Amino acid sequence: MSWYQTTFKASDSWYVDYIEGEVSLDQKSDMDLLLMHSSTEKKVVENLQKLKESVKSSDELDLPEDDQYWQSFHKKIMTTVEESSKVKWRDEKSDTKGRRARR
Amino acid sequence: MGRWQKKLPDHENKLTGLVPGLVLAREKVMKSDHILVEEVQQGQVASFSALVSRHQRALLRLAMRIVRDLELAEDIVQESFMKAYTKIDRFEGRSTFKSWIFQITINTAKNKLRGKRYEHVDIGKVSIPVSAKAESGVEQADYQKLLRDKVENLPEKQRLALSLRIFEDLSFKEIAEIMECPYDTAKANYRHALLKLRHNVEEDQRLKGWNEIEWKDQSSFCLEAEA
Numbered sequence: 001m002s003w004y005q006t007t008f009k010a011s012d013s014w015y016v017d018y019i020e021g022e023v024s025l026d027q028k029s030d031m032d033l034l035l036m037h038s039s040t041e042k043k044v045v046e047n048l049q050k051l052k053e054s055v056k057s058s059d060e061l062d063l064p065e066d067d068q069y070w071q072s073f074h075k076k077i078m079t080t081v082e083e084s085s086k087v088k089w090r091d092e093k094s095d096t097k098g099r100r101a102r103r
Numbered sequence: 104m105g106r107w108q109k110k111l112p113d114h115e116n117k118l119t120g121l122v123p124g125l126v127l128a129r130e131k132v133m134k135s136d137h138i139l140v141e142e143v144q145q146g147q148v149a150s151f152s153a154l155v156s157r158h159q160r161a162l163l164r165l166a167m168r169i170v171r172d173l174e175l176a177e178d179i180v181q182e183s184f185m186k187a188y189t190k191i192d193r194f195e196g197r198s199t200f201k202s203w204i205f206q207i208t209i210n211t212a213k214n215k216l217r218g219k220r221y222e223h224v225d226i227g228k229v230s231i232p233v234s235a236k237a238e239s240g241v242e243q244a245d246y247q248k249l250l251r252d253k254v255e256n257l258p259e260k261q262r263l264a265l266s267l268r269i270f271e272d273l274s275f276k277e278i279a280e281i282m283e284c285p286y287d288t289a290k291a292n293y294r295h296a297l298l299k300l301r302h303n304v305e306e307d308q309r310l311k312g313w314n315e316i317e318w319k320d321q322s323s324f325c326l327e328a329e330a
Binding site for chain 2: 012013016017020022047048051052054055056057058059061063070073074076077078080081082084085
C-alpha cells in the first residue's frame, strides 16, 4: 500500500472532490445526506474548506495596484515585442531578396 | 509582402471607408483570446497588446509566487510574453492561450530559479517569536508563515496543482493543460496536496487551533457542489 493509502481514509478523497464540485449529482445527494446526519463528517468537510481558505489568505501577494504601474509594465513588454516584430519582418524581407537573387 | 504584412480582405477595407464608426465600435468589443491569437498570427501586433493587457496581472502573480521577487517576476513575465509572441505561429489552439502562456511562464520561472540557486528555508531552523499576548500556539501572522512554508515544502507537482487551483482559481482542465498531464492526474495531484497539507498542519503543534481562527467571513461557506 502506498503512503497515501495507509495515511488517508478513502473517504477523504470524496470530501475533496465534494468541496471542489467534482462529484456526480447522485454522489452529491449522498454526501449532503451524510453531512446532515453526521456532525463528525461535516466537521471534516468544513476543516478542509477552511484549510483552503487559510492557504489563500496566508499568501496575499504585495503587488502594485496603481494603473500607472500596469500601463508602464505593459508598455515595457510591448516595446520589446514590437522591436522583435520589426527584426522578424526585416529578416523575412532579406530572406525573400536572397531567394530572388539566387534564382 | 512578408508573412507579417498580410492585406486586410477587401470587404473590410470597404467597410472601413463607409462606416468608420462601426469599425471603431467593433474594435472596442471584447474579443476572445482565440480570435486575438488568430489576428496576431495574421500580423496584427495590436491584438497581442490586448492579450498582454488581459493576462499580465495573472502572470505576474504566478511568477511572484514562484520566485518571490518582484523585479525577477517582471523579467520572467516579459520574457514569457516574448516567447509567446515569437512562437505564436506554432500555437495550434489545442489548449487555451491562457493555459499555454501560464505553462511558458512556469517553465521560464523554473529556469530562472535554477540559474539563481533558489534556497529553501527549512522550517525547523526558523525561530518564530511568540507574543506574550498569545494564550496558546502562535499568532495569526505566524500561522500564515508556517502554513506558507508547509505549502512550499509540498512535492513540486502537488504544490503547483494546489497553487493553480487555490490562488489562480483555475479549473482542473486548465491545470491539466498547463501541467501537460491527464485531467485525473491534475485532480489527484491537487487532492494529495490538500490532504497532505492537512496532515502536516494537524501534526504540527505550533499550528494547534489553526482551524479556530476566523480569517475570513465564513458566511459564504457553501456545501453546494457544482453540477
